[in-house]
Amino acid sequence: MHTIDTLALMQTSPRRYHHGDLRAALLARAEETLREKGTAALSLRELARDLGVSHAAPSRHFKDKQALLDALALVGYERLTRVMAESQADAGEAFRKRLEAMVHAYVGFCLDNAVLLDLMYSIKHDPEASEALQEATRQWSELIEVLVSDGQRSGEVREGSIERVGVPVFATLHGYADLAATGMLPPEIAEHGLDEVIAFMLRGCAPDGRA
Amino acid sequence: MHTIDTLALMQTSPRRYHHGDLRAALLARAEETLREKGTAALSLRELARDLGVSHAAPSRHFKDKQALLDALALVGYERLTRVMAESQADAGEAFRKRLEAMVHAYVGFCLDNAVLLDLMYSIKHDPEASEALQEATRQWSELIEVLVSDGQRSGEVREGSIERVGVPVFATLHGYADLAATGMLPPEIAEHGLDEVIAFMLRGCAPDGRA
DNA sequence: ACCTGAACACCGTTCAAGT
DNA sequence: ACCTGAACACCGTTCAAGT
Numbered sequence: 368m369h370t371i372d373t374l375a376l377m378q379t380s381p382r383r384y385h386h387g388d389l390r391a392a393l394l395a396r397a398e399e400t401l402r403e404k405g406t407a408a409l410s411l412r413e414l415a416r417d418l419g420v421s422h423a424a425p426s427r428h429f430k431d432k433q434a435l436l437d438a439l440a441l442v443g444y445e446r447l448t449r450v451m452a453e454s455q456a457d458a459g460e461a462f463r464k465r466l467e468a469m470v471h472a473y474v475g476f477c478l479d480n481a482v483l484l485d486l487m488y489s490i491k492h493d494p495e496a497s498e499a500l501q502e503a504t505r506q507w508s509e510l511i512e513v514l515v516s517d518g519q520r521s522g523e524v525r526e527g528s529i530e531r532v533g534v535p536v537f538a539t540l541h542g543y544a545d546l547a548a549t550g551m552l553p554p555e556i557a558e559h560g561l562d563e564v565i566a567f568m569l570r571g572c573a574p575d576g577r578a
Numbered sequence: 579m580h581t582i583d584t585l586a587l588m589q590t591s592p593r594r595y596h597h598g599d600l601r602a603a604l605l606a607r608a609e610e611t612l613r614e615k616g617t618a619a620l621s622l623r624e625l626a627r628d629l630g631v632s633h634a635a636p637s638r639h640f641k642d643k644q645a646l647l648d649a650l651a652l653v654g655y656e657r658l659t660r661v662m663a664e665s666q667a668d669a670g671e672a673f674r675k676r677l678e679a680m681v682h683a684y685v686g687f688c689l690d691n692a693v694l695l696d697l698m699y700s701i702k703h704d705p706e707a708s709e710a711l712q713e714a715t716r717q718w719s720e721l722i723e724v725l726v727s728d729g730q731r732s733g734e735v736r737e738g739s740i741e742r743v744g745v746p747v748f749a750t751l752h753g754y755a756d757l758a759a760t761g762m763l764p765p766e767i768a769e770h771g772l773d774e775v776i777a778f779m780l781r782g783c784a785p786d787g788r789a
Numbered sequence: 790a791c792c793t794g795a796a797c798a799c800c801g802t803t804c805a806a807g808t
Numbered sequence: 809a810c811c812t813g814a815a816c817a818c819c820g821t822t823c824a825a826g827t
Contacts (some may be wrong), residue, residue, distance in 0.1 A: 389791085406704070407644075421793050423822080429823065433618075485700050491760040492616070492692060504762065527774075534763065534771045535754070536780035539746065542753020545815060549702040551715065552745065560745045562736075567746035571782040600810085620818050625798060632804080643801065 384541070392418050397439055401482050411435070436498055443483045443522040450476050451510050462518035466536075467565055469514060473540055474561065477548035482534040484548060512538050525574045532572055539568050545572035601639040603629055612693050622646070648708055651701040652695045655714035661687050662721050663679055669738055673734035677747075678776055684751055685772065688759035702734060722748050729783070736785045743783055750779050 382402055411432055412422040429435040455474035477484055491504070515533040518524030524534060532558040537541055538575060543564050547557035608626055611620055623633040637753055641644040646712035665683035669676040688695055701707060702715070712734060726744040729735030754775050 387819090400750040407698075409823095412821065423794080426790055426821070427791060428820095481703060485696075485703065487701075488756075488760050488762075489617075489696050491762060492696065508762070515645055530767050530771055532773045534757075534767065535750065535775045538754035538775060539750040539778075540753065541757060542745070542751065543749035545699075545756060546745075546749055546752060550698050551699075551702060551719075556741050556745065560741055563742045564746045564749060567750075570784075571778040573781075621800065622802095634813080635811055637802070638810060643800095657807090 376386055377563045389418070389424060390418065393428060393435065393437055394438060396443060398442070398483065399437060401439070401486070405482060405561065406436075406486060408490065409436075418443065421566065426520045431504070435491060436486060437500065440501055441497070441500055442486045444500065444507060446480075447473075447476050447487075448503065448507045451507065455510065455514065460521075461515070461523065462523035463565075463569060465517075466568060470543070470561065470565055470568075471511070472542055474522060474544045474547055474557075477544040478502055478557075484545075507535065515572070524572050536568055539571070582637060588725055599682050600629070600631065600635060604636055604639060604646065605649060605653060609694065610652070610671070612650070614645065616693060617647075617697060620647075642678075648701060649698060649710065650694065651698045651716055652708070652711055654691060654698045655711065655718060658684075658698075659714065659718045666721065666725065671732075673725075673729035673732065674776075674780060675730075677779065680722070680725060681751055681754070681772065681776055681779075685755045685758055685768075688755040689768075692759045694757075699787065718749065722751070726783070733785065735783050747783055750775065750782070 393414055396414055397409060400414070400417075409432075411425050415422045415425055421521075424434070450472050451469055453474065454468040455465060458468035490500065511534055512529050515524055515529065515536060519526060519532070543552075543557075546552040547554075552560070584595050601621075602702070604625055607625055608620060611625070611628075620637050620643075626633045633751055637745065640649065662680055665677055665679040668781075671678035701711065723740050723744050726735055726747060730737060730743070754763075757763040758765075763771070
């Protein structure tokens with residue numbers, strides 16, 4: 368139908384109307400510049416220039432700059448959740464193996480997406496975070512809860528509520544990844560220290576008399 | 579000497595020349611607006627307006643906006659180091675007590691300075707962080723190293739290099755504080771979970787057969 | 790529906806000039 | 809030494825108008 372017209376329009380006047388999905392293009396390009404030049408250097412006008420649309424065009428898809436940043440953070444959370452979920456799918460049944468897989472996935476994601484991660488966390492300071500964002504972080508922390516409660520069922524993890532057992536595991540996981548991603552831990556140490564951190568976590572959540 | 583002249587000048591023409599220490603005033607006011615409105619809302623021009631100087635005046639003290647943010651981060655690290663050092667001074671000798679004091683100090687600081695903390699960590703992404711900043715973070719991580727190695731000397735902490743024993747403790751401490759500060763951990767849980775996190779850390783770094 | 794182009798208020802940075 | 813005031817290039821946001 369009018370798909371052909373649209374294609375023709377795109378070929379004959381590539382500057383007048385953007386290709387099909389400006390929204391997605393904006394997000395993709397925004398993440399690129401985030402990676403290359405940091406959050407501070409991200410400008411809506413430059414983004415529009417890069418994509419060959421007018422500087423006002425982005426406002427159709429994101430009501431303001433913050434809305435774009437929020438959407439970017441959401442992409443990050445979804446990606447992180449996916450990576451963590453995949454790590455669990457391939458890790459077998461043993462708690463130790465599953466914990467190892469999750470730590471590797473989480474640390475890997477943080478190292479690969481350091482600036483995006485910064486954005487993801489700073490968004491959380493905003494009390495009016497979107498519902499979608501809340502949901503994304505919920506799904507994410509749920510993966511850790513599932514891991515821990517499965518470990519409790521199989522007797523590999525000490526008893527206790529998620530608050531008592533899951534939170535410390537979560538904290539260690541997150542802290543290590545963050546230290547590595549921000550460079551507070553030198554890369555050599557970050558790499559080499561993973562096994563030790565996992566052992567530390569296993570001792571921390573092992574049942575009594577089984578440390 | 580000319581102190582009197584300066585004072586007279588300040589009283590008679592409060593708008594023409596700023597009081598003695600514009601640099602300190604800029605930092606103080608910057609931190610206030612950081613707290614009130616977040617990093618994104620920080621503007622050099624508004625800062626200057628607030629302090630009654632011209633918009634170009636700050637450039638005498640900070641070569642650009644990033645330089646002011648760096649200086650602000652440095653203030654944060656120095657404050658954090660001081661708070662942590664004080665916690666150790668009052669905590670007695672037992673490893674457990676000292677660890678408790680440090681965790682409380684660190685978490686407390688993060689909760690009180692959430693936005694500043696964001697700045698402190700995002701600065702670290704910048705590979706060209708200043709020497710003073712490097713030194714500040716070094717002093718800070720050293721406090722944890724001292725705590726751990728003292729614990730090893732008294733037999734309360736398992737043997738092993740700082741990389742092996744100190745890093746996991748550091749990661750857990752940092753991760754818990756960060757989760758609490760970013761609101762990823764609901765405040766009720768963050769408060770109540772502290773003791774459990776400390777117990778987790780103690781199990782993680784206890785000597786073998788003493789968990 | 791989606792985008793343009795002009796307009797507005799604001800920003801960071803620089804620099805000659807003032808005291 | 810420290811600050812001013814004007815200038816420049818850039819930005820986010822809005823809005824009537826175009827297709």
